[in-house]
Amino acid sequence: MKSKDIQNFQNTVLDWYKHNKREFLWRRETPEPFLTLVSEVMLQQTQTSRVAEKLPVFFEQFPTIFALAEASNADIIRAWKGMGYNNRALRLRDAARLIGERYNGQIPQSLDELLALPGIGRYTATALMSFSFKIDIAVVDVNIRRVYSRIFFKMETTASVAPEKEINEIADMIYPKNQSSEWHQAIMDIGALYCTARQPECKKCPLQIFCISAGAMIEYTSPKRAEPSYNGIPRRIWRGRTVELLRSASILTSESINHFLFGEFATQDDHKWIRQVLLTLEKDGIILQNENVVQLREN
Ligand code: SF4
The missing domain is CATH 1.10.340.30 (Hypothetical protein; domain 2)
Incomplete structure (x- = not known):
């Protein structure tokens, strides 16, 4: 973009934000x-x-x-x-x-x-x-990276993103100085409301005229990375269920966890799976296991 276009782009983003920003509890003029x-x-x-x-x-x-x-x-x-x-x-x-x-x-x-x-x-x-702290600095999260990728580089599919190094260069150059906070929150809002990961709404997007990829991407979802699972349920869900039991019951045995999660006819494989889940929770410092007793870790 030429410098005149950059200025026009910045004004469009900030003006859109002034009238359309999303309100959140954590979004204040200068949040603590x-x-x-x-x-x-x-x-x-x-x-x-x-x-x-x-x-x-x-x-x-x-x-x-x-x-x-x-x-x-x-x-x-x-x-x-x-x-x-x-x-x-x-x-x-x-x-x-x-x-x-x-x-x-x-x-x-x-x-x-x-x-x-x-x-x-x-x-x-x-x-x-x-x-x-209102410091002038570039902020890049997954949403900002996606929006910058599409605006400044020709993206073939909705799953494509530009290389990190190039995005960081754009990020350092594009935000208006002294307005880092409003700018980055504006780009995040446009990413959430229009430039979504799977189905961007280019026709309604306020940045359409600046965007190289507008209306030209093929919708594509990258296959998810395989996560260990059991009975078709990912391990993080089993971990969540186990922690949930411990939140309400404080102390349990691994047998009672099995019983709660699988019922009275829990198989050897069920037991084995829960033992693995408990080990990952223990390794992460979330629970303590002592002999057969399981509890949330206090410290
Ligand atoms: S025009 Fe489409 S691809 Fe470009 S920023 Fe807007 S929503 Fe994203």
């Missing part, structure tokens, strides 16, 4: 860093509607970094109910502990310090810097 940290970790693998429901309850229980730092494994996993991927919750609590110890409860503002915190990847770190 703790609010951004928790909401971004939740949003990593959970739908926005579920996060909107869970966030106020979470902050009631853990109103500060220090309160979160004190949470036991069992506390945080119970509080994470309904969100899935419990490891995220443990890493978030571990990050709160480090922020408490190293930075007296203040979330650091530099990229290196943020990246050194458990569970904080480049996207979450740059989102914090851009949204809460």
